[in-house]
Amino acid sequence: MNTLKIAIQKSGRLNEDSLKLLKDCGISIDNGIDQLRVQARNFPIEIFFLRNSDIPQYVKDGVVDCAIIGENLLIENEMTLPIVQKLGFSKCRLSVAVSKSSEINSIQDFQNKKIATSYPNTVLNFFKSKNINIEIHEISGSVEIAPSIGLSDAIVDIVSSGNTLFKNNLKEFQTILKSAAILVSTPNLDSEKSTILKKLQFRIESVLKARNSKYILMNVPNDKIDLISTILPVLKSPTVMPLAEKGWSSVHSVINEDKFWDIIDELKQAGAEGILVVPIEKMIL
Ligand SMILES: Nc1ncnc2c1ncn2[C@@H]1O[C@H](COP(=O)(O)OP(=O)(O)OP(=O)(O)O)[C@@H](O)[C@H]1O
Numbered sequence: 001m002n003t004l005k006i007a008i009q010k011s012g013r014l015n016e017d018s019l020k021l022l023k024d025c026g027i028s029i030d031n032g033i034d035q036l037r038v039q040a041r042n043f044p045i046e047i048f049f050l051r052n053s054d055i056p057q058y059v060k061d062g063v064v065d066c067a068i069i070g071e072n073l074l075i076e077n078e079m080t081l082p083i084v085q086k087l088g089f090s091k092c093r094l095s096v097a098v099s100k101s102s103e104i105n106s107i108q109d110f111q112n113k114k115i116a117t118s119y120p121n122t123v124l125n126f127f128k129s130k131n132i133n134i135e136i137h138e139i140s141g142s143v144e145i146a147p148s149i150g151l152s153d154a155i156v157d158i159v160s161s162g163n164t165l166f167k168n169n170l171k172e173f174q175t176i177l178k179s180a181a182i183l184v185s186t187p188n189l190d191s192e193k194s195t196i197l198k199k200l201q202f203r204i205e206s207v208l209k210a211r212n213s214k215y216i217l218m219n220v221p222n223d224k225i226d227l228i229s230t231i232l233p234v235l236k237s238p239t240v241m242p243l244a245e246k247g248w249s250s251v252h253s254v255i256n257e258d259k260f261w262d263i264i265d266e267l268k269q270a271g272a273e274g275i276l277v278v279p280i281e282k283m284i285l
């Protein structure tokens with residue numbers, strides 16, 4: 001049978017979450033240390049462990065069929081590969097930052113300034129769109145150190161918690177783009193590989209939906225069931241089962257992680273008691 005080749009980052013920010021996602025999809029991989037290519041034991045997929053920056057070109061050239069990368073990398077490489085799925089992890093932003101004591105206060109102040117970055121195309125396009133001429137100093141890592149050692153007037157780099165900026169006496173000036181991990185593919189997959197990719201996508205969707213949802217159980221006085229039901233954003237309608245104690249029921253439903261605490265507060269106010277919240281492993285709708 002045909003095998004789908006997927007590239008993931010060998011080491012770095014995306015490696016662990018990408019492997020976890022495949023594992024949560026029920027795909028077993030026995031990857032020994034330094035093994036760069038591994039066939040999954042129970043799914044027709046072969047995993048290639050590559051440098052993040054090399055991955056888009058491998059996908060474009062069809063050396064691999066699909067890959068997990070940060071969306072920012074696709075933008076930097078100006079590639080229009082099909083985005084199969086947004087994966088939700090590795091959320092970050094690409095931002096312009098300047099020294100806390102910098103005299104740069106407006107976008108015009110960047111005129112003819114030197115900017116250190118690992119993402120030269122994105123930076124050039126951003127300042128070009130503002131009609132501002134800048135000089136790029138390209139470095140592949142530890143970008144935040146550049147202003148303090150006199151290499152540049154400002155930087156553009158990935159920001160997540162903001163800790164690295166803070167520790168290097170920098171302040172965020174402006175966000176250029178937001179990014180998260182995505183699954184991309186080559187444009188022309190044969191039908192057998194497309195079928196495998198669809199199967200993988202189906203599994204990923206159920207894993208991601210489950211990660212974002214919680215199963216909730218609570219005890220409710222029977223005269224409050226209708227009110228409680230209006231608070232629960234249910235898949236169909238909540239499951240209601242009678243308790244041994246007369247006049248009470250157990251109500252079960254699924255709620256979205258984002259709205260979690262608001263809904264819990266509303267449920268308590270509406271008379272729900274003994275609320276239990278449990279994780280969901282997979283969610284197939
Ligand atoms: N601090 C962060 N928080 C969240 N996501 C991040 C962070 N830093 C980077 N990323 C995301 O992870 C991707 C990989 O970043 P990482 O720094 O691990 O690799 P790299 O140094 O760019 O590449 P290589 O694998 O070629 O060494 C980035 O393109 C970005 O999308």
Ligand SMILES: O=P(O)(O)OC[C@H]1O[C@H](OP(=O)(O)OP(=O)(O)O)[C@H](O)[C@@H]1O
Nearest residue numbers: 013141142157158159160161162163164
């Ligand atoms: O806002 P924060 O949470 O501090 O994250 C931002 C830092 O994370 C990334 O570097 P990484 O740690 O991946 O190191 P690298 O330079 O080796 O890629 C990025 O290049 C920033 O330096």
Ligand SMILES: [Mg+2]
Nearest residue numbers: 012013141158
């Ligand atoms: Mg990095």
